[in-house]
Amino acid sequence: MDKIRITGGQRLNGAIPISGAKNAALPLMIASLLTDETLTLTNVPRLSDVTALSRILSNQGVDRTVAGKRIGQSAETGQTISLTARQIVDTCAPYELVSTMRASFWVIAPILARMGEAKVSLPGGCAIGTRPVDLLLMALEKLGAEIVIENGYALARAPKGLKGGEIVFPKVTVGGTHTALMAAVLAQGTTVIENAACEPEVTDLAACLVKMGAKIEGVGTSRIVVTGVARLGGAHHAVLPDRIEAGTYAMAVAMTGGDVVLEGARPELLQSALDVLGQAGVDIDSTNEGIRVRRNGHGITAVDIDTDPFPGFPTDLQAQFMALMTKAKGTSRIRETIFENRFMHVQELARLGAKIRLDGDVAHVEGVEKLTGAPVMATDLRASVSLVIGGLAAEGDTTINRVYHLDRGFEALEAKLSRCGALVERISS
Numbered sequence: 001m002d003k004i005r006i007t008g009g010q011r012l013n014g015a016i017p018i019s020g021a022k023n024a025a026l027p028l029m030i031a032s033l034l035t036d037e038t039l040t041l042t043n044v045p046r047l048s049d050v051t052a053l054s055r056i057l058s059n060q061g062v063d064r065t066v067a068g069k070r071i072g073q074s075a076e077t078g079q080t081i082s083l084t085a086r087q088i089v090d091t092c093a094p095y096e097l098v099s100t101m102r103a104s105f106w107v108i109a110p111i112l113a114r115m116g117e118a119k120v121s122l123p124g125g126c127a128i129g130t131r132p133v134d135l136l137l138m139a140l141e142k143l144g145a146e147i148v149i150e151n152g153y154a155l156a157r158a159p160k161g162l163k164g165g166e167i168v169f170p171k172v173t174v175g176g177t178h179t180a181l182m183a184a185v186l187a188q189g190t191t192v193i194e195n196a197a198c199e200p201e202v203t204d205l206a207a208c209l210v211k212m213g214a215k216i217e218g219v220g221t222s223r224i225v226v227t228g229v230a231r232l233g234g235a236h237h238a239v240l241p242d243r244i245e246a247g248t249y250a251m252a253v254a255m256t257g258g259d260v261v262l263e264g265a266r267p268e269l270l271q272s273a274l275d276v277l278g279q280a281g282v283d284i285d286s287t288n289e290g291i292r293v294r295r296n297g298h299g300i301t302a303v304d305i306d307t308d309p310f311p312g313f314p315t316d317l318q319a320q321f322m323a324l325m326t327k328a329k330g331t332s333r334i335r336e337t338i339f340e341n342r343f344m345h346v347q348e349l350a351r352l353g354a355k356i357r358l359d360g361d362v363a364h365v366e367g368v369e370k371l372t373g374a375p376v377m378a379t380d381l382r383a384s385v386s387l388v389i390g391g392l393a394a395e396g397d398t399t400i401n402r403v404y405h406l407d408r409g410f411e412a413l414e415a416k417l418s419r420c421g422a423l424v425e426r427i428s429s
């Protein structure tokens with residue numbers, strides 16, 4: 001299994017191109033199941049989750065072509081993928097394919113909407129909580145689906161087609177909103193989704209569905225209204241930039257000091273995180289190229305945060321922010337409100353010398369003068385990258401095991417950091 005070795009202590013200077021967002025690319029790819037025409041997506045990141053989902057889609061009958069690299073493009077430039085689901089050849093998405101990734105469960109909605117039945121294995125994904133799918137299934141039931149859980153699979157049937165209905169989510173769910181949207185666009189009549197997620201990735205999916213011919217209003221608000229149409233067509237769509245990748249590198253620069261432009265990043269997608277970094281003493285500027293992040297001379301001040309649905313502080317940046325706070329002046333209080341078990345990075349950051357006390361859903365992070373390198377290992381994607389941030393500031397070498405977590409969500413991580421002066425290398429085994 002590959003490892004990443006980081007020799008800490010280098011400031012980061014230069015530019016980092018921000019990739020297309022994993023969490024937008026995945027539902028967009030799944031939306032290709034809704035039409036027999038071609039959906040062409042540009043700016044798709046090269047990630048193992050994209051490869052895994054491609055495998056699932058091809059199992060359902062989706063043809064896929066990937067445009068070759070053009071002159072001037074690097075490994076960090078997003079891919080163009082064309083997906084055509086002329087026929088759905090299999091309405092079952094099996095355990096072997098679905099169990100590795102949470103988002104793959106969302107294929108249930110377009111398969112059901114188009115074929116009147118779907119059988120999808122219950123999902124896997126990052127080990128950050130129990131992560132049930134009850135609300136996703138509730139949404140489909142509100143549109144007339146009959147659902148049973150059998151042998152680890154959700155079996156959904158709507159032989160006469162889905163019918164518009166009212167879906168009221170008791171809590172904000174990104175996957176639930178994606179699922180409801182993809183089911184409602186082909187349902188007969190009007191669907192109202194209350195307490196919908198406002199995350200930019202939901203907005204991106206809705207924008208693409210509208211290009212495909214869907215009728216959707218209220219996108220980006222907590223009340224979305226969908227008027228079903230009989231069929232959808234093909235479209236071209238560019239995946240939006242990854243706000244979590246941008247926030248991660250912003251925190252890396254805050255941690256090491258230096259001056260980096262995050263090329264293509266859009267500040268409005270992560271304003272709450274940028275505001276927090278500003279309070280911590282980091283200079284953040286919006287430029288024509290993207291977001292410029294600087295920290296020169298002075299240290300980091302401890303700031304308290306609660307994670308929250310968009311536009312609040314994203315849970316997917318909580319681990320990275322905690323890594324930053326390990327070297328802050330003072331004590332930071334970090335409350336995780338979205339997932340009940342998203343503190344797996346705490347004991348690994350402690351190996352680097354961090355002082356963190358857990359109290360239920362709150363972590364108290366007491367800033368220390370210095371971190372020291374150590375072998376570490378994380379059990380999920382964002383936890384892994386928080387260890388990269390810790391390693392960049394630690395004295396000596398940090399070796400991060402289980403790099404496959406990072407490969408799920410960070411395109412060309414070593415190349416992007418190395419070109420800004422970090423000493424990072426992948427050790428293949």
Ligand SMILES: CC(=O)N[C@H]1[C@@H](OP(=O)(O)OP(=O)(O)OC[C@H]2O[C@@H](n3ccc(=O)[nH]c3=O)[C@H](O)[C@@H]2O)O[C@H](CO)[C@@H](O)[C@@H]1O
Binds near residue numbers: 102
């Ligand atoms: C691939 C992808 O886009 N993943 C993101 C997506 O995950 P995902 O879509 O899985 O997360 P949700 O927004 O659905 O989860 C929010 C909360 O709702 C709960 N819940 C969800 C569904 C359900 O049926 N029942 C239920 O109780 C979850 O356990 C969690 O406590 O949004 C999360 C919250 O922004 C992000 O951290 C993930 O990176």
Ligand SMILES: C=C(OP(=O)(O)O)C(=O)O
Binds near residue numbers: 102124125126381
């Ligand atoms: C939790 C994440 O991914 P997933 O929902 O696929 O587990 C993530 O992207 O941080």
